[in-house]
Amino acid sequence: EVQLVETGGGLTRPGGSLRLSCAGSGFTVSRNYMNWVRQAPGKGLEWVSVLYSGGSKYYAESVKGRFTISRDTSRKILYLQMDNLRVEDTAIYYCARSRDKNDFWTFDRWGQGTLVTVSS
Amino acid sequence: QSVLTQSPSVSGAPGQRVTISCTGSSSNIGAGYDVNWYQQLPGTAPRLLIYGTTDRPSDVPDRFSGSKSGASASLAITGLQVEDEGDYYCQSYDRSLSAVLFGGGTRLTVL
Numbered sequence: 001e002v003q004l005v006e007t008g009g010g011l012t013r014p015g016g017s018l019r020l021s022c023a024g025s026g027f028t029v030s031r032n033y034m035n036w037v038r039q040a041p042g043k044g045l046e047w048v049s050v051l052y053s054g055g056s057k058y059y060a061e062s063v064k065g066r067f068t069i070s071r072d073t074s075r076k077i078l079y080l081q082m083d084n085l086r087v088e089d090t091a092i093y094y095c096a097r098s099r100d101k102n103d104f105w106t107f108d109r110w111g112q113g114t115l116v117t118v119s120s
Numbered sequence: 121q122s123v124l125t126q127s128p129s130v131s132g133a134p135g136q137r138v139t140i141s142c143t144g145s146s147s148n149i150g151a152g153y154d155v156n157w158y159q160q161l162p163g164t165a166p167r168l169l170i171y172g173t174t175d176r177p178s179d180v181p182d183r184f185s186g187s188k189s190g191a192s193a194s195l196a197i198t199g200l201q202v203e204d205e206g207d208y209y210c211q212s213y214d215r216s217l218s219a220v221l222f223g224g225g226t227r228l229t230v231l
Contacts, residue, residue, distance in 0.1 A: 037166075044122065044222060044225040061219070
């Protein structure tokens with residue numbers, strides 16, 4: 001069974017850093033396109049970043065230069081390093097798998113999410 | 121304000137049919153990019169409901185269907201059930217922004 005489990009959320013101050021992890025099971029993380037999607041409290045979904053199986057990385061304009069997506073192939077874990085955090089980054093962060101390479105924006109599996117709160 | 125526009129809310133009685141619309145532009149839906157729909161029930165993660173504009177994952181009942189015309193897409197739900205209450209999001213890709221887009225979401229209430 002395919003599963004995604006996010007960890008690493010918590011409370012931090014503006015300007016701080018957090019690293020989120022997403023452990024995948026039942027499939028090979030490194031052979032899939034993997035994404036981070038966030039949802040601010042009471043708001044809609046916002047795509048954050050994608051890591052292609054070949055290693056290319058892309059980011060939403062709102063996080064470019066502050067967030068870094070990466071993976072540990074041997075441990076089957078996807079990461080999101082978040083630096084210089086802002087209050088507006090407060091959200092539930094979901095890890096999501098792309099269905100295939102041709103329509104990589106189709107997310108067929110989602111984790112349960114981890115809450116990041118940025119507040120002074 | 122989202123690039124993909126959805127009505128904030130829709131409602132219907134059990135057993136009825138409702139449609140949820142998603143309006144984009146010539147750089148996303150109108151450019152031929154497929155549309156996906158996600159269902160988010162209260163307190164849960166999103167779930168893929170429709171992909172490739174019209175296809176359903178094997179675990180999604182055929183009460184849910186998708187369509188597209190020009191730069192707009194629609195999700196239809198027939199035989200409404202109380203457990204369908206939640207938020208529904210459309211999604212596509214925008215070539216001008218080089219970004220994955222979600223609509224603002226539509227809250228479905230089953231009366």
